[in-house]
Amino acid sequence: MARIVMKFGGTSMADLDRIRAAARRIAAQVAAGDQVAVVVSAMAGVTNQLVGWCDALMELHDPREYDSVVATGEQVTSGLLAIALQAIGIESRSFHGWQIPLHTDGAHGRARIGRIEPDALLASMEQGVVPVVAGFQGLGPEGRITTLGRGGSDTSAVALAAALKADRCDIYTDVDGVYTTDPRIVAKARKLDKITYEEMLELASVGAKVLQTRSVELAMKERVRVQVLSSFTDGPAPREGALPGTLVVDEDEIVEKEIVAGIAYSRDEARLTVRRVPDRPGIAASVFGPLAEANVNVDMIVQSTGADGSTDMTFTVGKSDLARAQVLLGEMRETIRYEELLCDPDVAKISIVGVGMRSHAGVASTMFRTLSERQINIQVISTSEIKVSVLIANDYTELAVRALHSAYDLDV
Amino acid sequence: MARIVMKFGGTSMADLDRIRAAARRIAAQVAAGDQVAVVVSAMAGVTNQLVGWCDALMELHDPREYDSVVATGEQVTSGLLAIALQAIGIESRSFHGWQIPLHTDGAHGRARIGRIEPDALLASMEQGVVPVVAGFQGLGPEGRITTLGRGGSDTSAVALAAALKADRCDIYTDVDGVYTTDPRIVAKARKLDKITYEEMLELASVGAKVLQTRSVELAMKERVRVQVLSSFTDGPAPREGALPGTLVVDEDEIVEKEIVAGIAYSRDEARLTVRRVPDRPGIAASVFGPLAEANVNVDMIVQSTGADGSTDMTFTVGKSDLARAQVLLGEMRETIRYEELLCDPDVAKISIVGVGMRSHAGVASTMFRTLSERQINIQVISTSEIKVSVLIANDYTELAVRALHSAYDLDV
Structure with missing residues (x-):
């Protein structure tokens, strides 16, 4: 019983x-x-x-x-x-x-x-x-x-x-x-x-x-x-x-662990890029602090520093928060002194998930290669111990998911 | 306050x-x-x-x-x-x-x-x-x-x-x-x-x-x-x-008490008559006992005894109980030994209500006279201290209510 x-x-x-x-x-x-x-x-x-x-x-x-x-x-x-x-x-x-x-x-x-x-x-x-x-x-x-x-x-x-x-x-x-x-x-x-x-x-x-x-x-x-x-x-x-x-x-209950258990996608996020911010300590806090105070949830974040001492910060927010984030960042232009604010709501986040990643090398690189072979540009990457997420143009969502599903041998 | x-x-x-x-x-x-x-x-x-x-x-x-x-x-x-x-x-x-x-x-x-x-x-x-x-x-x-x-x-x-x-x-x-x-x-x-x-x-x-x-x-x-x-x-x-x-x-709060405060009518009842029952002690109990046990609510009751030692019992039940009451009384025909069971669902109960009745004579007789003048036949009468109810053919409901409303000076 x-x-x-x-x-x-x-x-x-x-x-x-x-x-x-x-x-x-x-x-x-x-x-x-x-x-x-x-x-x-x-x-x-x-x-x-x-x-x-x-x-x-x-x-x-x-x-x-x-x-x-x-x-x-x-x-x-x-x-x-x-x-x-x-x-x-x-x-x-x-x-x-x-x-x-x-x-x-x-x-x-x-x-x-x-x-x-x-x-x-x-x-x-x-x-x-x-x-x-x-x-x-x-x-x-x-x-x-x-x-x-x-x-x-x-x-x-x-x-x-x-x-x-x-x-x-x-x-x-x-x-x-x-x-x-x-x-x-x-x-x-x-x-x-x-x-x-x-x-x-x-x-x-x-x-x-x-x-x-x-x-x-x-x-x-x-x-x-x-x-x-x-x-x-x-x-x-x-x-x-x-x-x-x-x-x-x-x-422990799963004997044969899949390297990748599943592939998920989300169209609920939008991408924002703050272009050419002077690169100085505390700049990330001064961008994301006000967003957090306004209850705007920031998900993926990448920062790329150029040779000229300025940096680009790209990140994603929930689509429903996009308008609010734009207003907030617009108000901060003077204090942060960035050159340009770009935003793109037509993005999708594709994630591969699997506990097998812990013990298998090369899982992420298979993802990047697969997308590259389909000419799909990766805009942002974020990873956790058992997940790799990439941000791509929304139009490629179905193509990307199908290609990855095959690449990780998940097809029936 | x-x-x-x-x-x-x-x-x-x-x-x-x-x-x-x-x-x-x-x-x-x-x-x-x-x-x-x-x-x-x-x-x-x-x-x-x-x-x-x-x-x-x-x-x-x-x-x-x-x-x-x-x-x-x-x-x-x-x-x-x-x-x-x-x-x-x-x-x-x-x-x-x-x-x-x-x-x-x-x-x-x-x-x-x-x-x-x-x-x-x-x-x-x-x-x-x-x-x-x-x-x-x-x-x-x-x-x-x-x-x-x-x-x-x-x-x-x-x-x-x-x-x-x-x-x-x-x-x-x-x-x-x-x-x-x-x-x-x-x-x-x-x-x-x-x-x-x-x-x-x-x-x-x-x-x-x-x-x-x-x-x-x-x-x-x-x-x-x-x-x-x-x-x-x-x-x-x-x-x-x-x-x-x-x-x-x-x-006590009402100084000028109306003799008749209101006139109500109900079309929710049906009339049953058990014809020519041998008139002997306990006959009412033998008719109404089984109905009560079956949760059939009996409202108005009259009993009229003929010269030949038999009696007619007329009473009303809720219309929704009529079919059940008919079946019960049908089963009791042998034991009660009545001659005939009549039933009529097309009846209405008209009631005049007023605490003034207690101290005024002739209230009921005004009702009976008013209905008689309109050729409305009274089938059953029941009274309480402050109420007189009569059962009439349903077709006469509106006529009866209007006539009584005038008779008791209730018209605006």
Whole structure:
């Protein structure tokens, strides 16, 4: 007997038929002899509607009231799924965040999970009553409802799996796992059976939107084994060995490590270049300090110094921050004394990710050679221990991803 | 300074514009120097949708899960109204049933209110923060959300007014008060400035759907002064003396009592006649016992004994119970030995209500004479201390109501 947390996302709760399908999947897991706790998101679209109402009433609305309103979406689906389970003979009951309780800090709208009291849920499972927990929500220090931020139900599920010492946390979504790259771009992309926390984290942070970054961080910290699977494919309950989805696990669990596990791309960034800044100590701080103060997140940075004592600084910001960054840098022209400000929103960041890079040389150079052979110019490079990212012109995104997918032998 | 509970119904919360209008009305009341607590219903139609989902998933669904699902409607409007108040500069916060707490018994779906702890709400009001309470819901003995049954927000408001020792409970709805009769039938119907609890109770029970019966009973028991007003008419906050609505109060507060305060009609009943039953002791019990056991509510009853030792029993049941009652009585034919079962769903109950009846003779005979003059046949009569009801053919409903409205000098 395993203890499993099953989490169903918004598309898996979208209507009564999908809710019934989730109930059947849970029933199959129970029939297989497992002890099950369930976490649900709101019906797809409902949270957006609730958020829209709050926004329309007041631009800077009270986050405590916002939380109280938007948390209702999960309250509805948790109750409906409990009823759907009872309808097919599985005893079940819903739990709101405050009923567990799942304590959080008081940062409404983006609360962090603190202590989770597992006793009520454990008692329910022991009695054969499947608990269905409203995801995304908790109880703040002042007895008010908090929410964890968008996508927070993944984090709820992982945190509950840790608190319940579950053997696995199954995340049901509208894709059947983590792919080597976006199958819409590369037809030969293949589903990964296993991926490490570190790889998943890097992929999540560069645009593979399967799991929320925070939930992966938490899973890594708490060593929760997470499985991503589709709730849209039919068939028997997932059993290990069969691996119907992708298992996100510790590196030790993966015997044959891929050198490159996946290739991700992101079109959410824009490039800025501050041309011919006098090269003196502290110049980077004087450029990036004001941006940070204005909450503009800077990602990739390169600095190239010319022979004449001036330097060019190139970096990327989120596309939604571009206009603000331009205004800020324009105001700083006098103090920094740069010659020219260039900006280009038509860029894409392509990343290769894999823990195998640690022990294999030449991984990055394969990337550079492959792109060079396709005449794709690299504008910026940044690397981490298990990731290499390059910035290229957006028009070459698909070509680059396909070429790299072949170059690293990832094609099916 | 008065302390006032303001309750807004579903049509007054139907969309963001209506919620903003409610906020302005509350702001005006606050500006007038009053201490205000607010109770809200769900957006019109939302509760029906939530109920529909529960029904669709399982016919006999768990009432605890049903409560958890349907209570969300008021949670949404309480948060939205708090935001709308903040948007116009009025400090406010929402309260769910469990946050007050408003304790109820464990009868999910139709819970009865027990102890209400007023401290949190009083503290909020003292600090100038208008509490917006989610109506219709409470906290059951096992820490789960309960609901009070349809229309329960009126009851929430009255109970809170009692717990807070409020000077008045203002119920905002889509009509501007209690009328002498349905203005859709009688153009000359007029709004009553004041009505007694007893009259309101009788009118509510015979089809005038302005206030839920239970809320009136509670108001009478706790001596809460209730005012019914429209949230759809504009103008300044209601002040006493002006009486923009109808005040439901103790008999002592009304100096000039009407003999007949109002005329109500109901088309929700059907008539059954069990013909030629052998007249023997216990026969009424043998007819009505099994109906009561099957939860068929019997309203008006007459029994007329013929010369031959047999008797006819005529009574009314709710139209939705008619088919069930027919089947039950059919099964009882052998044991009761009646000759014939007649039934007629095309009937209407017309009632005149007024505390003045107690001290005035001839009120009922005016009714009978008026109907007789219009050739309207009375099928059943039932009376209470302050009410006379007659059952007539449904086709004559409008004619009867209009004629009686004139006969009792109620026309404007």
